Amino acid sequence: MNTEECYMCERVATSKEHVPPLCLFPEIKDTKGINFRKNLITVPSCDIHNSKKSDDDEFLMLSLSGLIKNNPIGNFHQLTKSNRSLKRKSKDFLEKQILRNHILKKVKTTDGKFQMVSIGNPNTERLLKCLEHIAYGVYYQEFKERFEGEIRMVLEFIEYHDDNMQTMKKFLKKRFAGEKELNKEIKGGNLLVFYYHFLEPDNFGLIGMRIVFYGTAEVYFSFKGNNAKEPFDLTLKLMESGIKTTMNIDGEEFVFNK
Ligand SMILES: [Zn+2]
Incomplete structure (x- = not known):
C-alpha cells in the first residue's frame, strides 16, 4: 500500500505530479524526434494538489513560452503547442487570463529582425500560485521532504x-x-x-x-x-x-x- 505523503500537504499521495508541469516540455511530434521529455521530475501528490485537475498547467505554459527573451525551444514551443492550445480557447482568453491590456507591437530582436509581440500586464497572481507549486515540488525533490514555511x-x-x-x-x-x-x-x-x-x-x-x-x-x-x-x-x-x-x-x- 502506498502511504507516501503529498509534496504539499499531509494527505496520502494518490498520484505523481510532474514538476514543472509536463506540458512545458515540447512533445516529440513537434520536435522531429528530439526528446525533451526524459528524466522528468515527479513527486507524490494528493488529489487536491495534482494540478492536472485544473487548467493551471496550460496557463503557465502560455505565460512562460510567450516571453520574447526565451531561447529557441521556448519560442518554438509557443509556435507549436501553445498556439494549438490558444486556438482551442475563446477569443478573449489571452486578454482575460494571460496578458491583460495587451497590445501587439513590432519590436527588433537581437538578430536584427522584426517580430510582432504582445505586450501587457501578466496575470501575476495566478503565475505566482503556479510557481509556488513548482517551488514545493522542487524542494521535495531536492530534500526528500515537504517544505513547511x-x-x-x-x-x-x-x-x-x-x-x-x-x-x-x-x-x-x-x-x-x-x-x-x-x-x-x-x-x-x-x-x-x-x-x-x-x-x-x-x-x-x-x-x-x-x-x-x-x-x-x-x-x-x-x-x-x-x-x-x-x-x-x-x-x-x-x-x-x-x-x-x-x-x-x-x-x-x-x-x-x-
Ligand atoms: Zn496535497
Missing part, C-alpha cells in the same frame, strides 16, 4: 512598478550569478526547458533557489522554514520599513528606498 518569489522577467522590486531583481541576479561559479550544481534533465539550483542556507536558515525556464525566464525563491530563526531577513525588514538600505555584492551597490 513561507515561500517568497521575485520574477526576473516582470517589470515591477515598485523601484525596490526592480532593484531586488538586479540584486538577486548578481547574487545567484556569483554563487553559480562556486557551486555548479545546476539540476534538471532538460536544461533548455528548465533547470534550478539552490543556495546554501544563510545565517538565518533561509534557503534561496533560482529556476530558469527556456534558458532565460528566471524566478528567484526564498524558503523560510518554520524553524528558521528570526529575524527572517533583516535587510528585507529594513527595506519594507522604508529605510534607505544598501546591499553590496563584489563592490556593486544596490540601494533600496533611494
Whole structure:
C-alpha cells in the first residue's frame, strides 16, 4: 500500500505530479524526434494538489513560452503547442487570463529582425500560485521532504512598478550569478526547458533557489522554514520599513528606498 505523503500537504499521495508541469516540455511530434521529455521530475501528490485537475498547467505554459527573451525551444514551443492550445480557447482568453491590456507591437530582436509581440500586464497572481507549486515540488525533490514555511518569489522577467522590486531583481541576479561559479550544481534533465539550483542556507536558515525556464525566464525563491530563526531577513525588514538600505555584492551597490 502506498502511504507516501503529498509534496504539499499531509494527505496520502494518490498520484505523481510532474514538476514543472509536463506540458512545458515540447512533445516529440513537434520536435522531429528530439526528446525533451526524459528524466522528468515527479513527486507524490494528493488529489487536491495534482494540478492536472485544473487548467493551471496550460496557463503557465502560455505565460512562460510567450516571453520574447526565451531561447529557441521556448519560442518554438509557443509556435507549436501553445498556439494549438490558444486556438482551442475563446477569443478573449489571452486578454482575460494571460496578458491583460495587451497590445501587439513590432519590436527588433537581437538578430536584427522584426517580430510582432504582445505586450501587457501578466496575470501575476495566478503565475505566482503556479510557481509556488513548482517551488514545493522542487524542494521535495531536492530534500526528500515537504517544505513547511513561507515561500517568497521575485520574477526576473516582470517589470515591477515598485523601484525596490526592480532593484531586488538586479540584486538577486548578481547574487545567484556569483554563487553559480562556486557551486555548479545546476539540476534538471532538460536544461533548455528548465533547470534550478539552490543556495546554501544563510545565517538565518533561509534557503534561496533560482529556476530558469527556456534558458532565460528566471524566478528567484526564498524558503523560510518554520524553524528558521528570526529575524527572517533583516535587510528585507529594513527595506519594507522604508529605510534607505544598501546591499553590496563584489563592490556593486544596490540601494533600496533611494
Ligand atoms: Zn496535497
